[in-house]
Amino acid sequence: MTLDELKAEISERIESEQEKMNGFNDSKSRKDKHYYISEGMLIAFQIVADYLDDLEVLE
Numbered sequence: 302m303t304l305d306e307l308k309a310e311i312s313e314r315i316e317s318e319q320e321k322m323n324g325f326n327d328s329k330s331r332k333d334k335h336y337y338i339s340e341g342m343l344i345a346f347q348i349v350a351d352y353l354d355d356l357e358v359l360e
Contacts (some may be wrong), residue, residue: 302352304356306348307353308353311346311349311350311353312350314346315343315346315347315350316321318339318342318343318346319343321335321339322336322339322340322343
């Protein structure tokens with residue numbers, strides 16, 4: 302897997318998690334554990350994406 306493929310995969314997962322979070326927000330007035338799990342995964346994917354951007358600069 303190349304760096305570009307990995308970035309594309311992470312971008313897709315970020316979009317997927319954002320859609321899930323929007324779905325949780327639309328369907329419930331109270332936030333449950335699924336919302337917080339998705340929020341944590343979204344933060345983790347964004348951290349990894351930032352790290353990969355830093356790696357590209359070093360190349």
